Amino acid sequence: MKKQLICLIGPTSVGKTEHAINLAKELNTEILSCDSRQIYKEMRIGTAVPEPSQLESVKHHFIATESIHNYYSVYQFELDALQKSAELFKKYDKLVLTGGSGLYLNALIYGMDDIPDPDPEIRRNLEIRLQKEGLESLRFDLKRLDPEYYAEVDLRNPKRVMRGLEVCLTTGQTFSHYRNRSARERPFAHKIICLDRERSSLHSRINKRVDLMVEAGLIEEVKSLFPHRHLNALKTVGYRELFEAFDGKLSIEEAIELIKRNTRRYARRQITWNKRYKKAQWFDAAEADNLIALTKDYLNQE
């Protein structure tokens, strides 16, 4: 029997953590997290890392394992998760994967193209150029250096334009040359389960969770990270808004409201992303009682 990775995904606050733990217990296995922010050990409250008791009840991987001060990316995650899963599959037939970062999930189940790391110097220069010369100028270069990618990218999206350019500039090859986007063979099968729930219910859970984070000390956590606000890891819902409040641009109350709003938006983007998995099985997370049964049925279908 082929090893199986059971991917439990869904928007933030939908109830993934709890369900994943129940499922992992039921299957007697461990959990891999695919979350680009819970992986940072400095950001616990604002990223809703599982409770210590939850982390104890089932072994979790890739939670609070990296530092915001180190460079980390999807590609890194692909390598780490591949290695970890291979190790765990020696012991288990099934593993549970859960988390909110769609691209991280893709990296593990389909793989990322092998593209050299960008030269940090080049990346920095591009950022400066964007500031000074504007997007137009970067587009101009991209058109010249990689017309193929130029024809595909969203030209209004500075991040994507810069990404193409930085690869061209550091490697001397076109970005398109590296970007095959073909799925890799994996030594395990995967099943995707998408959790969702009525929008109003999701929103009230988000609001409540943000309030709980504040009670749990979110403001202090963010304050302690204030000196590092420029780091990429801290460009995150829940942190960014409070940084603005510390700057005096917002009141704390306004920042909290904004966190709620931005979390709702984030959740919506996650749902949109999840719709790309055409073979995924969708469940309503509100049916907590029989979710495990439904899931087991689904897994047994084959």
Add this chain to the structure above:
RNA sequence: GGGGAGAUACCAAAGUGGCCAACUGGGGCAGACUGUAACUCUGCUGGCGUAUGCCUUCGGAGGUUCGAAUCCUCCUCUCCCCA
């Protein structure tokens, strides 16, 4: 009791005779996205499955006009000031 201001779509708020189904912002919805991805970007938001099309809107009821959210009359409600 007297004087003044105002009622616009889910909310806030422009518009003060035709270019208005109605600026803009918020909220909401939808979408894109292979190395910063909780990032970044895009579209829609009165109804009619699509529409250079039709229908119903700008507190209510009438009226003026070829034509009104915009002008007039009355009514209802809200707010502010004086008593």
